[in-house]
Amino acid sequence: MSQALHLEHYDLNIGENNASHHTELFGEERLIVRRGEPFNITLHVKTDSGRFPLDDNSFFLIAETGPSPTKESGTRVTFALQQVTDKTQWSASATYGPAENTIIVSISSSPNAPIGVYKLTLDQQDTKIPLGEFTLLFNAWCLRDVVYMPKDAKRQEYILEKIGRVYKGTFKRISETPWDFGQFEPDVLRICFKILDSSPNYLANANEDCSSRKDPIYVSRVLSAMINSNDDNGVLVGEWYEYPDGVFPWDWYGSAEILQRWDESGPVRYGQCWVFAAVACTVSRVLGIPCRVVTNFESAHDSNANLCIDNIYGMDGERISGGDSIWNFHVWVECWMDRPDLGSDFDGWQVCDPTPQETSDGVFCCGPAPVRAIKEGELTKKYDAPFIYAEVNADVVNWMYLPSGEKVKINVKSASVGRCISTKARGSTKRRDITNVYKYEEGSQEERHSYEKADHRNKLHQEGKEPGLNLKIKLAKDMVMGKDFEVCAQITNNCMETKACKVVFMASAVGYNGKLGEYCGFTMEEAVELAPNEVKHIPLKLEHKNYAPVITSERLIKVTLMTLDGEHEEYNTAVKTIVLDGPDIEIKLLGEARVNQPMAVELSMLNTLPEKLQDCSFIVQGTGLIAEKIETRIEPVGPKEEAKARVEFKPTTAGTCMLVVRFKSDKLSNVNQSLNIDVKE
Structure with missing residues (x-):
């Protein structure tokens, strides 16, 4: 013994x-x-x-x-x-x-x-x-762990980096929002395991669930379901229209506050795709799974799994609603791991999407699906590859309903979905375009092979001019919230003969998820005649008094141009989404930033609207700079007047810290600016 x-x-x-x-x-x-x-x-x-x-x-x-x-x-x-x-x-x-x-x-x-x-x-x-x-x-530093990631710089970025960027807007006007992942903030680690312990899988069979946590495929799929609250007591409530008794999704700045609120009182109101994704990124990094946030512009939502987005229009130019839609942008995450269930060809980045869009195995979750499988059209690979493939590769098919009830195909657009797929560059605050990681170059032989494997229809035409009328929408250079401006329809006749048509040119408010609002501009010409190779321009004036009451805080306007030739059954469309610029917030540092020493910033912003702003305030926050966000209310701001405020605080952490400033009022919100501040000991 x-x-x-x-x-x-x-x-x-x-x-x-x-x-x-x-x-x-x-x-x-x-x-x-x-x-x-x-x-x-x-x-x-x-x-x-x-x-x-x-x-x-x-x-x-x-x-x-x-x-x-x-x-x-x-x-x-x-x-x-x-x-x-x-x-x-x-x-x-x-x-x-x-x-x-x-x-x-x-x-x-x-x-x-x-x-x-x-x-x-x-x-x-x-x-x-x-x-x-x-x-x-999980251990991304361990060669034997399935989440192993080579190169320390990658591990630093996708596990340890606390500050990131989320990309929004449109593919022609990409904007960025700073995000504090906050994975090392107090209680966040404990809360992340509480999320796993709150899942239906754990509640049904705790021992089996805990055993399955050896597998990052399983864990990432559980997180995809638990970050939203559709089927369970998950973290965030999704909402795209009304926001009673909750936080407007655009007001979130970081993940820690959301997780701490969920820990205290259950599902947090409200989130949209970038909030779901950013919180999922935080939890994944905390648990040791390398993760990054990805934005897909012109993102298709294929509700009937046919790999096509069907837009159906009436003769008056109005779109007849259907299940399919195209979002100006959609945000998900990629998690890094091996896929022993699929083979080494599909190791690496996996798409996981916690935004509740469609169910998978009866639950609102999506992924993980290998990015390689999406690019190669390998849609039998787990999980949810067909839905994600359509988000970046679906064809857009436009239809016209004739008075007779017949549905006529207008055109097929095969290159309009999946644009400027973006993530934050490693070790930098710059944007990195990763579109070529998800799809081959449009029109290439590789892309055609991918489509064939995905049972997708062959492209109708190679690149180049099509016969018929070519439609373009030209935008003004200065489109600022509060100003009147014009957009212009450009119609070119590429035919050998004269063409006559009816032209409908209109504008309406739109949400980033493609939900159309009320009209804010409309013009129509019953009989437009174009000689061969002739170009005509038709202006549409968008006035602040018309668009301000109907647009959302995202400041998006959708402009639609249609030509209709009923005699020859020829119909054409062009669509463009406008992002109105907001005013700039100027941040002026007063004094040197030192730990536990008082400092101040002066904030100013010009009111570009032709009307007075009420209920105005600047909101200032920043990890390492301010313990709790500071909201400074100011007097009403008249047209062309400056909103001004002075905010004092004491930095708590040495190093580079990010100060985020937001302005909100009754008529103007979703205006933000950030500044990196070097804090000395």
Whole structure:
């Protein structure tokens, strides 16, 4: 029988272990390690029994996670001391410490172990001694972990980076919004595991769910469902039209506040696609899955899974609603992992989309689907590849309903969906276009092969001018909220003969998700005649008094141009979405930024509207600069007057911190500006 171990106390060496496992930014309140790499604990033993012998019978260690851990599920493991710690499985080795009566125990988890909060126990001669708890995460630094990501710069960006960019607007007018992922903010780690523990899978069978957490495919799919609240007590309530008793989605600045609110009181009102995606990115990075936020412009929503978006118009030019739509932009995340279920060709970035659009296996979730499968048209690869493929590759088919009831095809546009697919560049604040990662060049042989594999129709025409009338919409250079401006229809006759047609040119408010609002401009010419190669221009004036009452805070206007030749059954359309510019907020620093020293900024913004702004305020926030966001209310601001405010605060963290300023009022909102501030000790 081995000698009994008399333990005085133990030390989890949290500071050293967390630093070596790249988790020191979580703080030193708990031991947080990544799977497949060893960590060291120190045992302080009593001296009255002599030096404790170290061999494979000295003691055993037990690690267990979940409410009902079992050996069969892999949520409870028992292992003895070895000569050397084995990084391929749960193992431990021990040496005598430099201090008297201390033993250093090196423990390694399996690179395939379930992530979670573990209890560690020392078992010797049926005497069990608790050694505290540790949190185990996925490990992008470990070659044997399926989330392994080569190159430290990538791991720094997609696991540890706290500040990101979300891209919105239109593919011709891309705007960016800074986002604070806040993965190392207080309680966020605990909340992320609470999200997993709140899922229907966990509530139905906790042990099976905890066992499945060894697989990032499973975890990312659960997160895709739990970030929205459609089927469960998930994090965010989606809303695109009315926002009673909640936060307007455009007002969110970071993930930590959303997660903390959910922890306190359940589903948070309200989110839209970029909020869902940014929160999913935070949770994925916290759990150790490399993740980035991606925006797809002109994103198709194919509700009937035919890989086509059908737009049906009446003879008056009005679109007849259907299930399909094209969003100006849509935001999802990509998670990095191997796909042993599909083969190594499909390792790497996987699309996961937590925005509740369509159900998958009866649940509002989407992915993970390999980006490689989307590009190659491999739509049988799990999960939800056909829906994502359509978002970036669907054909747009325009139809006309004739008075007789017949439906006539106007045209097919095969290159209008999936534009300027964007993510933040690694190690930079610049935008990176990754469209070529999702799809081959339009018209290339590779693209044609991808379409064939996806059972998509062949393209109707190669690139080049089509016979008939060519329609373009020309925009004004200065389209600022509050000003009147003109857009122009340009119609070119590419035929050898004279063409006559009716022209309908109109504008309406539109949400970023494609939902049309009320009209704000309309003109029609019953009989327009164009000689061969003739070009005609028809103006449409958009006045502030007409568009201001109907547009949303996103400041989007959809302009539609149609030509109708009923005699020859020839119909043409052109559509363009306008993003009205908002005024600029100027941020002026007063004094030098130093930790715990008062400083101030002066804020100013010109009111470009021809009317007075009421209920005005500047909202200032920034991690490391301001503990809680500051809202400074100011007097009403008249037309062409400047809104001004002075805000004081004390920075709390040295280094580069981002200050975010927003302005809101009764008639003008969704105006923001950011500034990086270097804070000195």
